[in-house]
Amino acid sequence: MPAAATVRVTLNGKPADLPAGRSLLEYLRERAVAPERVVVAVNGEIVDRSAWGEVCPRAGDRIEVVTVVAGGSAPVSLRPEDDPLRIADRVFTSRLLCGTGKFPDAAVMGEALRASGTELVTVAVRFFDLDVGGASLLERLDVERYRLLPNTAGAYTVEDAVHLAELGRAATGTNWVKLEVIGDQESLWPDVAATVEATRRLVARGFVVLPYTAPDPVAAVHLQEAGAATVMPLGSPIGSGQGVLDVAAIRRIRARVRVPVVVDAGIGTPSDAALAMESGADAVLVNTAIARAGDPVAMATAMAAAVRAGRLGHLAGRIPVRSEASPSTAAQGVPRLE
16 A cells, blocks of 8 residues: 655754645644644744645645743742741741831831731840839830840840840740840940850750851851750841841851741841842841831831742742853744744
């Protein structure tokens, strides 16, 4: 039985033998191609769908069967489920921690904290002015809404830090403490050795310790070994607004410790907060950038959105950094006239 006659054409850029005398419509139906999904061009001219049944390929024809594809790789579905932040025995839905200092007044502070969605706020321990009196910060904070985190800001020795922590526990009723032991008064850089020692002592006294530290992976490991519930590396000097100066350090710390990593100090803009989260931080603590903003409430709202975006970006997985361009649309299968 003689072989069925064929015609040699170029189909989608490659040589192909199609049945002679068969129309484009018949050929596509044999290949189970739905007409509404494709466009056909013969020798550079687009063929109207209504004419497919009348056009029979001839030898030498250049046939293109084209569809529309995504301008990139195959999509990856990311369905983030509940993504709580766990510190010690507590679970938080917000990954934005906030400070309470430097606000123009208590009313603005309250509005900004609500806008931020935070659930954990820092408070400081200071002398009560016996001559002036006045309300305590605890009277202005909704302690049902926020968990308080007394800090040891102003401590320059292990002994002072432990004393401030004990005062904070007595004043607030919480055994949580944000530990700060400063080693340099000008830069407010933490004294890492003293911070590790203070962490050991406070953990032994029943505190849940969240220590402020340098962006040093070795220090982070020592703090974890001392019993810290988190490590809180600075992004840049306190209140400077310089952002995260050493992103690689945050990544190194995140890779070496099991406890949450909270970037603390130096955040100036929402993009700084997003960058910290994209780099693998579990949370950020922001005070000055919100409190001293032109509109603290709007800035608090922006910071909350940035933290969520940065976290989702981290979970999604960023593309590798390349030295050269890489086309977002596949280079293969491009219809060309020649």
